[in-house]
Amino acid sequence: MAENPSIPDPSATTDPTTWESGGRRLRVRVADERDVAALAALRRQWLEERAGRPVPDPGFEESFAQWWRVEQPRRAFWVAEVGSERAGHTPVGSINVVETVHMPRPGGRTARAGQVGNAFVLSSFAEAGVPRALLSAVITHARDRAYRRLILAPTAGSAAFYRRAGFTPAGESLLVLDPHVVLGD
Numbered sequence: 291m292a293e294n295p296s297i298p299d300p301s302a303t304t305d306p307t308t309w310e311s312g313g314r315r316l317r318v319r320v321a322d323e324r325d326v327a328a329l330a331a332l333r334r335q336w337l338e339e340r341a342g343r344p345v346p347d348p349g350f351e352e353s354f355a356q357w358w359r360v361e362q363p364r365r366a367f368w369v370a371e372v373g374s375e376r377a378g379h380t381p382v383g384s385i386n387v388v389e390t391v392h393m394p395r396p397g398g399r400t401a402r403a404g405q406v407g408n409a410f411v412l413s414s415f416a417e418a419g420v421p422r423a424l425l426s427a428v429i430t431h432a433r434d435r436a437y438r439r440l441i442l443a444p445t446a447g448s449a450a451f452y453r454r455a456g457f458t459p460a461g462e463s464l465l466v467l468d469p470h471v472v473l474g475d
Contacts, residue, residue, distance in 0.1 A: 316419070326355050336411075366386060368385050404439075404469075
């Protein structure tokens with residue numbers, strides 16, 4: 291999820307959920323059950339883009355819908371889209387976070403953490419601020435929900451992006467971020 295430093299940071303605008311890049315109108319919003327088919331199609335398109343070929347799996351969309359129904363109550367989902375109200379919107383990226391509520395202990399409070407997962411952006415939108423906007427939505431959510439930390443297991447290609455966003459190593463394969471600490475990009 292590479293970023294171009296010349297792209298305006300969507301979180302720095304008056305409306306961090308919408309912005310323009312290269313003449314394209316983009317937005318990030320919370321996804322819901324109406325987005326399941328579009329998110330499945332986006333996930334397929336993203337994987338096929340990386341594979342460089344179609345990936346035959348006629349049952350994928352139904353499998354994705356079943357996964358959504360199981361996961362939706364414990365995850366928050368966001369979708370990035372290009373388009374307009376008039377012309378319609380096309381999904382170009384997505385991210386989600388699983389909330390974990392830690393067991394309380396004597397002398398300690400219950401704490402929440404978020405596990406960031408399934409972040410993907412079509413390559414033609416990776417330099418348009420989409421990865422940053424999706425991550426910004428997750429961090430805002432984490433602050434609003436008073437998460438103690440965000441945790442993720444980045445791919446080799448996305449680790450530098452998350453480190454630039456303030457995530458720090460936690461073991462061999464995880465990165466963590468205190469969402470209440472404001473860091474530069």
